[in-house]
Amino acid sequence: MNRLIFLGTGDAMGVPRVYCDCLVCTEARTTGTNVRLRSSVLIKSETEDFMIDCGPDWRRQLELRSLRFIPTILVTHAHFDHIGGLPEWADACRWTGNRGRLYAPQEVIDTILRQFSWLPGNLDLIPVDQGVQLGGWNIRGWRVNHGKNGYAYAYRLEKDGFSWAYCSDSIGLNEAEILPLHNLNLLVLGTSFYHEEAEYATRSVYDMLEAQELVGRLKPGSTVFTHMSHDVDITYNYGLLEGISLAHTGMSLPLE
Numbered sequence: 001m002n003r004l005i006f007l008g009t010g011d012a013m014g015v016p017r018v019y020c021d022c023l024v025c026t027e028a029r030t031t032g033t034n035v036r037l038r039s040s041v042l043i044k045s046e047t048e049d050f051m052i053d054c055g056p057d058w059r060r061q062l063e064l065r066s067l068r069f070i071p072t073i074l075v076t077h078a079h080f081d082h083i084g085g086l087p088e089w090a091d092a093c094r095w096t097g098n099r100g101r102l103y104a105p106q107e108v109i110d111t112i113l114r115q116f117s118w119l120p121g122n123l124d125l126i127p128v129d130q131g132v133q134l135g136g137w138n139i140r141g142w143r144v145n146h147g148k149n150g151y152a153y154a155y156r157l158e159k160d161g162f163s164w165a166y167c168s169d170s171i172g173l174n175e176a177e178i179l180p181l182h183n184l185n186l187l188v189l190g191t192s193f194y195h196e197e198a199e200y201a202t203r204s205v206y207d208m209l210e211a212q213e214l215v216g217r218l219k220p221g222s223t224v225f226t227h228m229s230h231d232v233d234i235t236y237n238y239g240l241l242e243g244i245s246l247a248h249t250g251m252s253l254p255l256e
C-alpha cells in the first residue's frame with residue numbers, strides 16, 4: 001500500500017518547452033512519451049496520501065489521476081515550478097470547504113507568503129524544521145545547494161525499516177548535505193540534463209553523469225532520476241549504472 005507515484009518529472013519549463021522544436025520537444029508534441037509536467041510526487045499510504053510539491057501543473061496532475069482533492073502537500077522550495085499551483089489548490093480548498101495543510105520549512109513558508117499572501121485563508125502553513133510525520137512516515141528535511149538558484153530542501157522519509165529520499169533540485173552537494181542520503185532503499189534525485197555543458201556557475205541541478213558519481217558513492221538500493229529537461233529522451237538507453245532508472249509520469253513504486 002505504501003507507494004510512490006510520479007505526477008511530474010520535468011524541469012522548470014516542462015517538456016515540451018513552449019519555445020522549442022528540438023527532437024525531444026517534437027516527440028513530446030506528437031507521440032508524447034517525453035511529455036513531462038513539472039516535478040512532483042504522490043505518496044500513498046494506509047492512513048494519508050500526500051504530495052511533494054505543487055507546481056503550475058498541479059491541476060492537470062490531479063485530473064490525470066482522477067483525483068478530486070489532496071489535503072496535504074509538502075514543499076521543497078519556493079520556486080515557481082514547485083509552488084505555482086498553490087493558489088489553485090487553495091481555491092479548490094475554498095470551493096470544497098476543506099482546509100489544506102501545507103508543510104514546508106519556515107523560510108520556505110515565509111517566501112511563499114510573500115508571493116501568495118492570501119493562502120492562509122484556506123491553507124494551514126505548518127513548519128517542518130523540527131521534522132514531521134505524514135502518512136506514518138518520519139520525515140526530515142535539510143537544506144541542499146541549488147547552485148545559481150540558491151537553496152532547496154531535500155526530504156528523507158522513514159517507515160518500518162524502509163528509507164527513501166526525495167532530492168529534486170540540487171547540485172554539487174557538500175559532505176554535510178550528502179550525509180542524510182546514506183543508507184537509502186530508494187533515492188529520487190533530480191537530473192536536468194544528461195551532460196550539461198553550461199558554465200557551472202549558471203547551473204542549478206545535477207546532470208546524470210554527476211549524479212551517477214554520487215549514486216556510485218551512496219549505493220542506494222535503487223535510484224530514480226527525475227526533474228528532467230528536454231535534453232533527456234526517456235526512450236534512450238544512456239547506459240547508466242545498474243539500479244538507476246528514469247522516472248515517467250504515472251510511474252508507481254512500492255515503498256516497502
Ligand SMILES: Nc1ccn([C@@H]2O[C@@H]3COP(=O)(O)O[C@H]3[C@H]2O)c(=O)n1
Nearest residue numbers: 011012013078079080081082149204
Ligand atoms: N527566486 C526564484 C528563482 C527561480 N525561480 C524559478 O525556478 C526555476 C528554477 O529553474 P530555472 O530554469 O533557473 O528557472 C527558475 C524559475 O522559473 C523562482 O520561481 N524564483
